[in-house]
Amino acid sequence: MTVEVESPRRLSDYDLVGEYATLAVERGLADAKWYASPIPKEQMRGLLERRDGPAVRDTLLWFALLLAFGLAGLALWGSAWAIIPFAIYGVLYATSSDSRWHESSHGTAFKTDWLNNALYEIASFMVMRESVPWRWTHARHHSDTIIVGRDAEIAFPRPISIVGTILKCFSIPTFFKYFQAVWLHVRGKLTPAERTYLPEAEFGKVFLRARIYLLIYLAVLALAVATRSILPLLFIGLPAFYGTWLMVVYGGTQHAGLAENVLDHRLNTRTVYMNPVNRYMYWNMGYHVEHHMFPMVPYHNLPKLHELLKADVPPPYNGLVEAWREIIPALIRESKDPDFFVQRPLPAPAPRAETSRSAQVITSAANPDAAGWVEVCDLSLLLPGDVLRFEHAGSTYAIYRTSIGQLFASDGFCTHGRAHLSDGFLQGTCIECAKHNGRFEIRDGSVLRPPPRQPLRTYRARERDGKVLLNIASAQGG
Ligand code: FES
Numbered sequence: 001m002t003v004e005v006e007s008p009r010r011l012s013d014y015d016l017v018g019e020y021a022t023l024a025v026e027r028g029l030a031d032a033k034w035y036a037s038p039i040p041k042e043q044m045r046g047l048l049e050r051r052d053g054p055a056v057r058d059t060l061l062w063f064a065l066l067l068a069f070g071l072a073g074l075a076l077w078g079s080a081w082a083i084i085p086f087a088i089y090g091v092l093y094a095t096s097s098d099s100r101w102h103e104s105s106h107g108t109a110f111k112t113d114w115l116n117n118a119l120y121e122i123a124s125f126m127v128m129r130e131s132v133p134w135r136w137t138h139a140r141h142h143s144d145t146i147i148v149g150r151d152a153e154i155a156f157p158r159p160i161s162i163v164g165t166i167l168k169c170f171s172i173p174t175f176f177k178y179f180q181a182v183w184l185h186v187r188g189k190l191t192p193a194e195r196t197y198l199p200e201a202e203f204g205k206v207f208l209r210a211r212i213y214l215l216i217y218l219a220v221l222a223l224a225v226a227t228r229s230i231l232p233l234l235f236i237g238l239p240a241f242y243g244t245w246l247m248v249v250y251g252g253t254q255h256a257g258l259a260e261n262v263l264d265h266r267l268n269t270r271t272v273y274m275n276p277v278n279r280y281m282y283w284n285m286g287y288h289v290e291h292h293m294f295p296m297v298p299y300h301n302l303p304k305l306h307e308l309l310k311a312d313v314p315p316p317y318n319g320l321v322e323a324w325r326e327i328i329p330a331l332i333r334e335s336k337d338p339d340f341f342v343q344r345p346l347p348a349p350a351p352r353a354e355t356s357r358s359a360q361v362i363t364s365a366a367n368p369d370a371a372g373w374v375e376v377c378d379l380s381l382l383l384p385g386d387v388l389r390f391e392h393a394g395s396t397y398a399i400y401r402t403s404i405g406q407l408f409a410s411d412g413f414c415t416h417g418r419a420h421l422s423d424g425f426l427q428g429t430c431i432e433c434a435k436h437n438g439r440f441e442i443r444d445g446s447v448l449r450p451p452p453r454q455p456l457r458t459y460r461a462r463e464r465d466g467k468v469l470l471n472i473a474s475a476q477g478g
Contacts, residue, residue: 093239108437
């Protein structure tokens with residue numbers, strides 16, 4: 001589905017509280033259903049398994065590299081040779097923090113969630129993104145990717161400003177916007193746009209973090225003044241100017257120049273093959289179509305996911321150079337003709353295998369017994385560690401069977417959006433929503449990870465004579 005934004009375009013069309021914000025909702029582009037390639041369920045389950053090992057290894061290496069090049073810069077300070085370690089330090093600090101921020105915001109980098117949260121806070125500070133608002137804008141970016149008036153993370157709004165794009169490589173507009181926002185939040189205020197995606201319960205966290213950020217920057221500034229040296233700022237603050245350029249080179253390939261207002265990531269997102277160094281620096285985010293289609297898959301499994309769906313997506317780009325050879329002329333053209341975009345070729349439709357993630361739907365019109373029990377399916381249809389969707393009398397339920405065979409049930413939709421929990425990933429007694437990685441405890445419906453704030457309603461489920469039964473009269477919580 002594509003909806004055109006009429007000319008003439010203005011940058012204000014992209015405002016989250018403007019005319020196009022309303023139009024996007026009216027046209028069915030907000031929180032819509034997006035295309036997903038069919039992936040055999042068992043294979044997808046294997047890809048979703050979380051591990052701490054890869055991210056612990058990659059994060060320790062990242063910190064070690066930062067330390068090594070920072071110390072080398074310090075040791076060589078006073079000579080021209082210091083430029084080399086600082087140039088590398090700046091890129092490690094300001095560019096690589098982007099992908100660490102990104103993956104930990106989804107909670108998929110580590111299996112242990114406090115590690116995700118710790119890395120998220122550190123990387124948010126380094127990449128100059130306030131951790132709380134950006135968690136919510138990123139959830140919106142995944143719901144409404146490149147939907148005008150809805151997505152706050154459209155990096156190349158049209159008409160493209162060539163000068164603005166060049167300045168972006170040195171983080172100049174970002175730097176000023178960031179400190180403007182921090183200063184606003186330090187004073188306990190929010191913009192109207194922020195009020196469209198931030199729940200009220202998060203306001204205090206936004207203000208607290210903004211005050212902490214400001215204190216850190218003031219401390220670094222004070223140290224620079226006290227020591228009469230720019231060195232402290234070269235370590236914290238200035239990397240945004242001298243180390244961001246590679247983030248723009250990587251990140252620009254994600255969506256720049258592609259279609260807006262389409263409900264298919266294959267049309268508005270690129271996958272770019274990268275060499276091992278770039279894959280490490282960017283934590284495999286070159287596989288961006290794959291990430292957007294299935295944000296629950298951890299970064300270290302994206303190459304395997306790509307192998308599974310590559311026949312159903314447009315051809316990937318063979319490296320950054322090939323991608324930018326398309327992007328630069330497209331951006332120049334979009335600076336004059338905002339209706340232009342690069343059309344990605346879609347392969348012939350893939351067969352919708354009954355094994356795709358969301359295929360397991362059981363529908364029943366049976367009357368419940370006097371105690372409220374209704375039969376769902378044969379137990380053999382619900383494998384250990386799996387979840388299925390059950391439709392009954394106009395209601396949707398999610399029925400879970402844990403890896404040790406316990407049965408649980410809840411309402412079928414995530415309380416954050418209208419995403420089916422049966423498309424999610426069950427790990428222990430935690431169900432993770434496929435749309436924005438929100439998590440719930442299925443024993444009591446409590447929220448384990450935002451963006452959901454409202455708990456799930458749960459029901460009793462049990463097995464009798466090889467059948468799964470649900471008690472629809474036993475609703476708890478929610
Ligand atoms: Fe957003 Fe479920 S719809 S986390």
